[in-house]
Amino acid sequence: MTGPVISxxxxxxxxGRFEAVRDLTFDINAGTIFGFVGAxxxxxxxxxxxxxxLTRPTRGSATIGGADVWRKRHAxxxxxxxxxxxxxxxxxxxxxxxxxxxxxxxRVSSRKIEERINQVLSLIDLEAKRDAPAGSLSxxxxxxxxLGCAIIHDPxxxxxxxxxxxxxxxxxxQIWDLxxxxxxxxxxIFVTTHYMDEAERCTEVGxxxxxxxxxxxxxxxxxxxxxxxxxxVNIEPVMPALVKLRDIPGVLGVSxxxxxxxxxxxxxxxxxERWKTQWPFPDLQFKGExxxxxxxxxxxxxxxxxxxxxIKPIS
Amino acid sequence: xxxxxxxxxxxVARKEFIHIIRDKRVLVLLLILPPLFTLIFGYAFEAGEPxxxxxxxxxxxxxxxxQRFVDLVLKNKTFTWKKAPPETTxxxxxxxxHVQAALxxxxxxxxxxxxxxxxxxxxxxxxSDTNTADALTGSLQRSLGEFQLGERQxxxxxxxxxxxxxxxxxxxxxxxxxxxxxSQWEIKPQILYNPKSRFIDYVTPGIIGLILQLLTVTLMACxxxxxxxxxxxxQLMVTSLRRGEIVLGKIVPYLAISALIILIILLLVAxxxxxxxxxxxxxxxxxLLFLLCSLGLGLLISAISRTQTQAIQFSVFFLLPVFVLSxxxxxxxxxxxxxxxxxxxxxxxxxCRAFRLVNLYHAGPSFYGxxxxxxxxxxxxxxxxxxxxxxxxxx
Numbered sequence: 001m002t003g004p005v006i007s008x009x010x011x012x013x014x015x016g017r018f019e020a021v022r023d024l025t026f027d028i029n030a031g032t033i034f035g036f037v038g039a040x041x042x043x044x045x046x047x048x049x050x051x052x053x054l055t056r057p058t059r060g061s062a063t064i065g066g067a068d069v070w071r072k073r074h075a076x077x078x079x080x081x082x083x084x085x086x087x088x089x090x091x092x093x094x095x096x097x098x099x100x101x102x103x104x105x106x107r108v109s110s111r112k113i114e115e116r117i118n119q120v121l122s123l124i125d126l127e128a129k130r131d132a133p134a135g136s137l138s139x140x141x142x143x144x145x146x147l148g149c150a151i152i153h154d155p156x157x158x159x160x161x162x163x164x165x166x167x168x169x170x171x172x173x174q175i176w177d178l179x180x181x182x183x184x185x186x187x188x189i190f191v192t193t194h195y196m197d198e199a200e201r202c203t204e205v206g207x208x209x210x211x212x213x214x215x216x217x218x219x220x221x222x223x224x225x226x227x228x229x230x231x232x233v234n235i236e237p238v239m240p241a242l243v244k245l246r247d248i249p250g251v252l253g254v255s256x257x258x259x260x261x262x263x264x265x266x267x268x269x270x271x272x273e274r275w276k277t278q279w280p281f282p283d284l285q286f287k288g289e290x291x292x293x294x295x296x297x298x299x300x301x302x303x304x305x306x307x308x309x310x311i312k313p314i315s
Numbered sequence: 316x317x318x319x320x321x322x323x324x325x326x327v328a329r330k331e332f333i334h335i336i337r338d339k340r341v342l343v344l345l346l347i348l349p350p351l352f353t354l355i356f357g358y359a360f361e362a363g364e365p366x367x368x369x370x371x372x373x374x375x376x377x378x379x380x381x382q383r384f385v386d387l388v389l390k391n392k393t394f395t396w397k398k399a400p401p402e403t404t405x406x407x408x409x410x411x412x413h414v415q416a417a418l419x420x421x422x423x424x425x426x427x428x429x430x431x432x433x434x435x436x437x438x439x440x441x442x443s444d445t446n447t448a449d450a451l452t453g454s455l456q457r458s459l460g461e462f463q464l465g466e467r468q469x470x471x472x473x474x475x476x477x478x479x480x481x482x483x484x485x486x487x488x489x490x491x492x493x494x495x496x497x498s499q500w501e502i503k504p505q506i507l508y509n510p511k512s513r514f515i516d517y518v519t520p521g522i523i524g525l526i527l528q529l530l531t532v533t534l535m536a537c538x539x540x541x542x543x544x545x546x547x548x549x550q551l552m553v554t555s556l557r558r559g560e561i562v563l564g565k566i567v568p569y570l571a572i573s574a575l576i577i578l579i580i581l582l583l584v585a586x587x588x589x590x591x592x593x594x595x596x597x598x599x600x601x602x603l604l605f606l607l608c609s610l611g612l613g614l615l616i617s618a619i620s621r622t623q624t625q626a627i628q629f630s631v632f633f634l635l636p637v638f639v640l641s642x643x644x645x646x647x648x649x650x651x652x653x654x655x656x657x658x659x660x661x662x663x664x665x666x667c668r669a670f671r672l673v674n675l676y677h678a679g680p681s682f683y684g685x686x687x688x689x690x691x692x693x694x695x696x697x698x699x700x701x702x703x704x705x706x707x708x709x710x
Contacts, residue, residue: 052553074557082553088546092337093330104326105554133337149550 005030005157005188006051010060013046013211020046022211023060028190028204030156033183035202036192037300043211044192045085048161051190052082064157078106080157081150085165087142091135095126095145098134099152106153116152124148124178140171147178151187158182160191164198176201196297205296207303214303217314222299227312230294231268232260233275234287241284248280252307255298262292264302266309319559327556327564331538335568341534349526349576353583356522360514360644365450370394371409371417375401378425384462388418393454407439415441416451428466464499471497508675515588520670521643523580523602524663528609531573532634535613536626538565539705544622558705562698566610573606593674601673601683604690605666611697612662618704637661642668665689 004027011024021043028034038044049055051062053073062069064076089098099117108116121127124144129137134145143163150158160179164172176198179189183203191202199205200219207214207222215222235241242261245254250271253264265271272289279286294302302310336342374385389396397414399406406417417439427434438455442448482490509516542548551561581598584590592598616633620626640654641647641663647655658664665686672683 049549054549054552074555077553078555080553082550084546084549086546088550090330090334090547091545093333097330097333101326101330102550102554104323104329105551105556107320107323107555110322 003030004028005032006062006064006190008047008051008060008062011047011050011057011062012059013043013050013055014058020211021050024213025060026206026213026216028188030188031183031186032204033179033189033191033202035199035205036190036208037194037196037199037205038192038208039194039304042208044208045161046211047208048082048159048190048192052080052159053077078153079155080159081153081155083143083146083150083158083160083163085161087139087146089134089142089146089149092133094131094133095121095137096130098145098149102149103152108153116154120148120152123151123181125174140167140174143167143171143175144178147175151182156186157188158190160189162192162194164193164195172198196295196300199300200296207300209304215314219296221314223294223296225311225314226294226299226302228266228310229268229291230298231263231265231272231289232257232292233263233289234260236285236287241281244281244284252310253301253305255301262298264298264305264307264310266307319557319563323556323560324564324567327561328567331565332568335572345530345572345576349530350579350583352526353522353580354587356518356525357515357584357588360518365447366392367395368393368416368447368451369414370396370451371399371406371412371414372396373399373401373403373406373417373419375422376420376424377401380425380428380466381420383465384420384459387462387465388455388458391454391458393451406437409439409441415447416455418455460499467497513590515584516590516675517671518644519584519588519590519674520667522584523577523670524605524641524643524666525638526580527573527577527606528637528663529634530576531569531606531609532613532616533627533630535565535569535610536616536620536630537623538569539614539617540620540623540626558702562614562702562705565614566607569610569613570606573610574602577602577606591674593677597673597680598670601666601669601687604687604694605662607694608662608666608690608697611694611701614701615697615704618701637663640664659689662690662693665693 006028008024008026011021012019013021024047036044036047046055050057051064051069053069053076056070065079067076067079069076090101093101096117099120100113103113103116104110121130124147126141126144126148129141134142137145147160147163150160158179164175167175179191183189191198193199202219204216204218205222206216215225217225235245238256238259238261242254242256245251245261245263248271250267251263251265255262255264263271275286275289301307335345372385372388374381388394394416397412399412401422405411406419409415409417419437419439421434421437424434424436436459438452440448440451482493485493506512539548542551556564581592585592612633613630616626616629620629636657640650640658641661642650642658643663647658647664647668650658669683669686669690672678672686676682
């Protein structure tokens with residue numbers, strides 16, 4: 001479990017003149033749960049599809065286990081499982097028939113197929129639905145089934161494209177428990193998401209915006225990359241305050257959290273000092289301030305909005 | 316290309332087969348329509364000549380001789396006559412009288428025959444569909460010829476004795492020439508290749524080809540387009556399956572079902588319509604090549620279509636000219652040369668030709684070999700084309 005499983009070197013994808021993914025260079029080590037975080041359209045799916053050999057890179061290259069993901073794509077395919085963003089299994093086939101097909105397609109030897117199917121069924125807890133058509137399953141169960149089909153050949157690497165989007169919290173938890181389970185067995189996991197709480201569950205996170213990698217580190221390192229303290233203020237009424245604070249010089253941005261406002265600023269201490277001596281909004285009531293630990297959402301906001309003054313570079 | 320795995324192809328084939336049997340409506344269509352079409356087409360084309368065509372008869376010449384002609388005409392099975400009174404006017408209004416033809420015997424017709432200046436018989440006939448008019452006129456002409464022959468005999472029988480005396484004085488050669496001229500000269504047809512002249516024997520390959528082409532091309536065209544539409548194509552492409560395995564796996568179940576359909580149709584025409592099938596093995600090869608060619612075409616359409624709707628539209632646009640121009644129901648030789656040249660690109664043309672050469676003409680491989688080669692070539696070209704197009708979607 002040493003050395004990079006996935007290596008990207010200047011990986012770039014252009015659609016016409018539009019650069020969807022720009023010059024990505026990074027490694028992912030074995031056993032990592034790598035969370036690829038970014039807004040819709042940031043280039044997460046495009047990157048993943050290049051890594052899966054579904055889209056040809058315009059420039060640069062990537063390898064999985066040392067083999068080029070495009071030139072050796074047929075050889076590489078036995079080494080990973082892929083869960084697409086959209087449910088893309090056969091709705092008219094039953095759960096078991098889907099498994100049997102993908103097992104055959106992944107060249108699982110026919111002696112082992114039934115045993116492996118039962119193993120995966122119990123893992124994803126879908127034994128009761130084994131003969132139900134895939135199209136009749138609920139969204140959560142479909143996602144579990146997709147995951148099951150992706151691991152039917154027991155791959156050492158798993159790609160998941162927003163596996164929990166649109167799922168209820170119970171199924172989200174179930175999916176993540178499974179991912180931890182796989183990770184525990186040494187499977188490397190590459191997962192895209194735009195949920196920040198999910199990013200925090202990863203062992204390593206990459207921020208992607210407009211096709212550019214902004215940062216890549218462990219969640220802890222990213223949170224510690226804040227060079228300033230994070231200010232949270234209690235002002236009433238809160239909505240007009242949010243709008244007005246945004247326009248104050250020295251404030252980079254404001255976000256609402258549980259009724260309080262988080263103020264992104266390079267020098268928050270000076271702001272507080274000024275507000276305490278002279279509060280500029282007579283119609284708003286300043287009820288107090290406190291210093292909080294930034295979470296992943298704060299970090300992502302700072303990176304993606306370009307609040308560079310708040311961040312120290314990650315070594 | 317590396318070696319294809321049989322078990323991988325079997326996986327795809329099994330999955331594809333499940334798709335077919337799970338779609339109950341299409342399955343019913345597949346199993347019911349071909350025999351039903353065969354029966355309908357078989358009966359529709361069984362009678363080659365028109366019979367019982369409604370026609371109007373207006374006799375304005377009430378004489379004994381005309382009555383003899385009318386009796387003869389009434390026996391003609393081509394028509395079902397409705398008699399109209401002699402004073403009827405506007406006899407050309409066929410549509411208004413719900414008939415397809417109207418025969419008028421003008422007053423004084425019988426007399427004109429005796430006067431050495433026979434009047435022609437006005438015959439109004441519906442020419443809208445281009446075939447009927449000739450057939451009806453021909454049939455009536457035959458009745459008239461029969462009548463003329465009979466009348467001539469009556470005339471000869473009633474000639475005065477002197478004429479025969481006079482005739483005996485003529486030189487033998489002239490007499491013989493005269494006898495010859497007086498008798499009807501005949502053609503003795505030796506009908507070859509379809510001696511009973513049954514249209515069903517001719518049209519059998521047309522029926523098989525039409526149904527099979529329709530089913531195979533449209534169904535096959537939908538397979539890859541469906542995977543693309545549902546997103547499963549990408550899921551397929553990240554498995555270890557090779558393109559060849561996907562394509563072959565998709566072909567196999569449709570090939571099996573098409574073979575079954577051909578068998579059903581052939582059994583039906585053989586036992587129900589009593590069409591004789593010569594050398595079934597050769598016919599099987601002809602059918603197989605045609606199927607491969609059609610499936611390949613479907614696959615090619617599938618590979619260029621983004622959605623199933625597009626696939627169906629492409630199929631229909633391709634199939635329409637094929638049905639009309641491939642010689643499935645009428646001899647290709649009657650069409651203009653340029654159309655015949657175009658028709659050579661349709662697999663159905665070669666299938667029908669090869670099938671007829673084997674089954675009607677009892678011809679040897681040297682005659683239909685070229686058609687088999689063309690179909691084989693078509694299958695190879697379409698399969699390779701589809702595989703190449705599939706390669707392109709990967710990028």
